[in-house]
Amino acid sequence: MLTTVSHSDLVACSAGEVRAAIRSGSYDQHTAGLAAGKLQCNLAILPEKFALDFLRxxxxxxKPCPIVGVSDSGDPFLPTLGQDIDIRSDVSKYRVFRDGTLHDEVTNIADIWADDLVTVALGCSFTFENALLRNGIPVRHIERGLNVPMYRTNIGLVPAGRFGGRMVVTMRPIPEAQVDKAREISRRYPQAHGAPIAVGDPAEIGIKDLAHPDWGDSVEIKSGEVPVYWACGVTPQNVLLDAGLPICITHSPGHMLITDVAEDAETTILRKN
Amino acid sequence: MLTTVSHSDLVACSAGEVRAAIRSGSYDQHTAGLAAGKLQCNLAILPEKFALDFLRxxxxxxKPCPIVGVSDSGDPFLPTLGQDIDIRSDVSKYRVFRDGTLHDEVTNIADIWADDLVTVALGCSFTFENALLRNGIPVRHIERGLNVPMYRTNIGLVPAGRFGGRMVVTMRPIPEAQVDKAREISRRYPQAHGAPIAVGDPAEIGIKDLAHPDWGDSVEIKSGEVPVYWACGVTPQNVLLDAGLPICITHSPGHMLITDVAEDAETTILRKN
Incomplete structure (x- = not known):
């Protein structure tokens, strides 16, 4: 029987060590705060037949869908993101969708891996949140140990093939005097949603009530703070769901793919040493 | 009969006006210095069958192949780069390759356009050169009215399908005290080759003799200057040539696709207004 490890057991571990724990089946929890300094990714696995349109x-x-890695068709490895990453086992929880419906939530997809599957890794907001914190800008949901609030908007996406829809955003309350700095810092991370999409009035982007996010937890906006909206990695998940593919696999929310790429690297391609 | 216009006639024109002159057949020269402030692109048009691997x-x-736009299959328009761009006519000179051999050089490809062709637009060095100049960093080949020197290197590319090979770089002599600033500025343009690949000794990246570039013109390196190397858009052209596709169309060197996207925009996707 496998020994189960906790989030705190893994906090000081390297990216490779965390992946090894996940691969062995001894860790199946969320990855926030693990492998500090390394890029974590949203995950989309889909049949090759749809991959060209999805990349387009x-x-x-x-901004919602920053591509940071793409596998060969049928190849479960992602050497540009980490030499030993096996996408069939190295994510702590997966969601399997069939014909646009959630079919299963599992910790390993080896039994459903197929020769025509393509993995697309997309950047995630952990990267710029860490940069905001390093630069003295508070991030409310992290302070409070909550999940970031996420909202559907009226911002149309540019379609490709069967993929399209509207953008999902995250919201972080930022002190008014620090909004420009938050914009400047997050813009440095195009591989992680980049600069905010909007600032201020939620109605302008079609959000009715900030107190009732569509996903995640509501957070307090204090006096002197303004709501700042960033493009969110739930966008491609929704788009994939709406596309109704015969099969599609994503990570479960918060259970990201941990890579060996430094968050501050100029590109998301691991350099050979 | 069409009136022919010169480069100087077009210098003050907008991107759309320059494209209209090219489209009408009245301009077939290089595009350096035209439509100031707008993104110009390297061009690769290839059959859909090879597009997924080429995007991978x-x-x-x-760094050598920054994707800035991808068309739908068979669609000659590129609305994310400019509302009226028709890729069959809007580049001033094209090279048509068949089975890996240069077959023709033409000013219009409407007669060979096909329903399975995909256009991939890639960033070009004009973008960061303009930024270097704006920041007081001299660019020798521009000062002298020459073409930038380009060199084959021993730097291996990460392969995908039939695409692979070695990187081509450009070289610009930079005053030693300004190298860090040049790196910092060009890194801000990931859509245009980003930061340098190497600085200094050409032998370290497999260049034998800086005085004899593989393409372009040799430029003087003055006392106190060091050679600085950036990834070059000739890389994907060579890779496409080596791949021996049945058909492949590129721009002719220096005859770039002019877009409506601002060089300083956060993304290369034109926002609807």
Missing amino acids: FCQRNP | FCQRNP
Whole structure:
């Protein structure tokens, strides 16, 4: 029987050590705060037949869908993100969708891996949140140990093939005097949603009530703070769901793929040493 | 009969006006210095059958091959780069390759356009050169009215399908005290080759003799200057040539696609207004 490890057991571990714990089946929890300094990714695995259109869709919507890695068809490895990454086992929890419906939530997809599957890794907000914190900008949901609030908007995406829809955003309350700095810092991370999409009035982007996010937890906006909205990695998940593919696999929310790429690297391609 | 216009006639024109002159057949010269402030692109048009692998190749080699736009299959328009861009007519000179051999050089490809062709637009060095100049860093080949010197290197590319090979770089002599600033400025343009690949000794990246570039013109390196090397858009052209596709169309050197996207925009996706 496998020994189960906890989040705190893994906090000081390297990216490779965390992946090894996940691969062995001894860790199946969320990855926030693990492998500090390394890029974590949203995950989309889909049949090759739809991959060209999905890559076109991501290229046309780079803020919600920043592509950081693409596998060969049928190849479960992602050497540009980490030499030993096996996508069949190295994510702590997966969601399997069939015909646009959640079919299963599992900790290993080796039994359903197929020769025509393509893995697309997309950047995630952990990267710029860490940069905001390093630069003295508070991030409310992290302070409070909550999940970031996420909202559907009326912002149309640029379609490609069967992929399209509207953008999902995250919201972080930022002290008014620090909004410009938050914009400047997050813009440095195009591989992680980049600069905010909007600042201020939620109605302008079609959000009715900030107190009731569509996903995640509501957070307090204090006096002197303004809501700042960033493109969110739930966008491509929704788009994939709506596309109704015969099969599609994503990570479970918060259970990201941990890579060996430094968050501050100029590109998301691991350099050979 | 069409009136022919000169480069100087077009210098003050907008991107759309320059494209209209090219489209009408009245301008077939190089595009350096035209439509100031707008993104110009390297061009690769290839059959859909090879497009997924080519996009994977570009994603894995983002410094020589920064993807800035991808068309739908068979669609000659590129609305994310400019509302009226018709790729069959809007580049001033094209090279048509068949089975890996230069077959023709033409000013219009409407007669060979086909329903399975995909256009991939890649960033070009004009973008960061303009930024260097704006920041007081001299660019020798521009000062002298020459073409930038380009060299084959021993730097291996990350392969995808039939696409692979070695990187081509450009070289610009930079005053030693300004190298860090040049690195910092060009890194801000990931859509245009980003930061330098190497600085200094040409032998370290497999260049035998800086005085004899593989393409372009030799430029003087003055006392106190060091050679600085950036990834070059000739890389994907060579890779496409070596791949021996049945058909492949590129721009002719210096005859770039002019877009409506601002060089300083956060993303290369034109926002609807």
